[in-house]
Amino acid sequence: MDILRFATAGSVDDGKSTLIGRLLYDSKSIFEDQLAAVEATSAARGDDYTDLALLTDGLRAEREQGITIDVAYRYFATPKRKFIIADTPGHIQYTRNMVTGASTADLALILVDARKGLVEQSRRHAFLCSLLRVPHMVLCVNKMDLVDWSEERFEEIRSEFRAFATKLEVPDLSVIPISALKGDNIVTRSTNMPWYDGPALLHHLENLHIASDRNLVDTRFPVQYVIRPQSTSVSDYRGYAGQVASGVLKPGDEVTVLPSGFTSRIASIETADGPVAEAYPPMSVTVRLTDEIDISRGDLICRPNNQPQVSQDVEAMVCWMDETAPLVRGKKYAIKHTTRTARAIVKDLHYRLDINTLHRDETAPSLGLNEIGRIRLRTTVPLLCDEYRRNRVTGGFIVIDESTNRTVGAGIIV
Template sequence: MLDNNQLLRFTTAGSVDDGKSTLIGRLLYDSKSIFEDQLQAIENTSKKKGHDGVDLALFTDGLRDEREQGITIDVAYRYFTTPKRKFIIADTPGHIQYTRNMVTGASTANAAIILVDARHGVIEQTKRHSFIASLLQIPHVIVCINKMDLVDYSEEVYNNVINQFEEFASKLLVNDIRFIPISALNGDNVVNRSTNMDWYQGAPLLHTLETMHISSDINKVDARFPVQTVLRPQSESHRDYRGYAGRMASGIFRLGDEVTVLPSGFTSKIKTIDTLDKSLEEAYAPMSISVTLEDDIDISRGDMIVKSNNKPEPSQDIEVMLCWLHNNPAKPRAKYSIRHTSNEQKAMIKEIVYKFDINTLERKSEDKDIKMNDISKVKIRTTKPLMVDSYRENRTTGSIILIDEATNETVAAGMVV
């Protein structure tokens, strides 16, 4: 039964000490999703640190540095299952210098939990994380107003935080925003309904996560097939086989479909669609397949096969929303490697259009310095054309990364606009 459950990926974000790790620990603890040996180890560590009960934050703060400092540094992925749904949690750091980690953790999420300390209300990090959730097209945002036990479970405080967040969120592109008053430490409205806040008539957090509708983020309309490799078997029975292997990024291919190979522009029809053990009548994202065409065309890794009546325009000048991930700032007109699906080319940042002020969402066109955690709109020039769609229409073909050629380190992640 569980194998047929929908999988929900969600990320948690908030400022330092807002209680993200404690909240996830409470979710795992109260939903009985922790193995006995894990629980025993956490109980022992909690006693050594002088806690009266179980320190729930230790369930996610797995790195030694995190445990020593009592903060979350890296993205911690946790998995748990209830009778209604399976979950993958990305617990992301709250510190401003780890905003890049939040981008990483949120990039595949169906929902984002934004934690707000009821005592402090909406602060800079709340806005930063909410903006990133909007930028990454996360369809559902759950604002958990935490530490309600420290404000005497006040409905007035809860409503004030809602008003603060809604005023800011009016500038964001998020369709579904929900608010839940919780105490992660005491378990109020996390798994079980709170008896301390009978004025709240909504569902607790776990029930909200279990019943939330998940729509696929895979584009089913635009057929995009980035070629990863060319298959030329040496066996006698397949000597004439020339297959193009890769993973469907979006859309559907069927036998006989008229297709165009980009960037060359040559056209043909799909002859066969094959997997490891059988041939198919059709294939759809995110299946890994090999296709053969009716015509001999020069195709190599990085090319893209698309339907002839629905194709992107290959481009060497691309506008991208860029999140800078590296300690070293972006260098003016410096050369990088750009990776887009299976395609890798040389590229440079041609122009910085503007930077975002995360607090106000103001666009600063005069500020041309891109440092770690900055989010900017830039123009990128590539040596050869890339077949991109906008990130809003297609997450796979609308995303890129930049790599420092000297160190091979990823320096930025971008979304095509």
């Protein structure tokens, strides 16, 4: 069974947490004691219904304010597929949390309140999902029960969002009318909206084709760890462990190791369960080569005729996540890119992006908390990187404040 990762996005009170709670409840993926606890909390708060949003909003501050702050990950499975859900916050001040949740998603669920229609946060989150190259997007028009299941209202919102999406890079867009509170069009088709002839949300999630989203052309294998057993019986064993970022590896393939540039052939590929005939993303494997080559953590195995860019100058879009100090020209940071760590200096801040209007402010002196802009970095060691649009693993990095060791930014290489 394959795994579909999806992130929820949208404005505050659009019903993201309730939708996830409904998916978990209707797919029978919660334990009886969890449900009992949620029912008890709902009753204690005076609600005349079971508030399924409490299944994901675990922090006390979240429950008190009725908002999502942290990224909550939930897991469930159906007979067809396994799912990992990232419930991301809707507030503008938690944009960084939303970027974290969407960065690894195969699909973005953007919720819109049928009464309010598209609001600023809906557009902001759609843009961020487009920037992060989330390949599939589903617009869920929620709370249809509060607009009397109006087809006219649904079509109005759908047309408006499709017009906005044409300005973004959205390869695949679906629009589904739902009621997360009542369960309409979540797991089963709704009888209240006979005019809608598309699938229910869960059916769409179960049958979405995601295999072709993975890059199987550019072979990239960042080395995470060199395995050298101390036992005398296997003293000649040398394996290179890591996770396949893209492409396909097979025994016998000719490969190049960067940055040294030495070439060799793959002798074998092993997993925790034994040898395999091929490795592809996101498998974690150990690769053995036919030649003794000096390889260490941070090196990258690729094909001789298909190599990433090797550069110390990197152009990137950055989402700034630090509330204490802004990003400014000339400041030095550490960056973590695949398994390689380097020090870097911000050579230039080209512009700050207004997420609402997509306007570029080229006079911006800095990037503050939750702001996004384009920068140029100069690193102390060459990065083995691809454009993010081509490879989300070798095209992404995080920025670290060396004095506090905190992650202060997330970058995508353009």
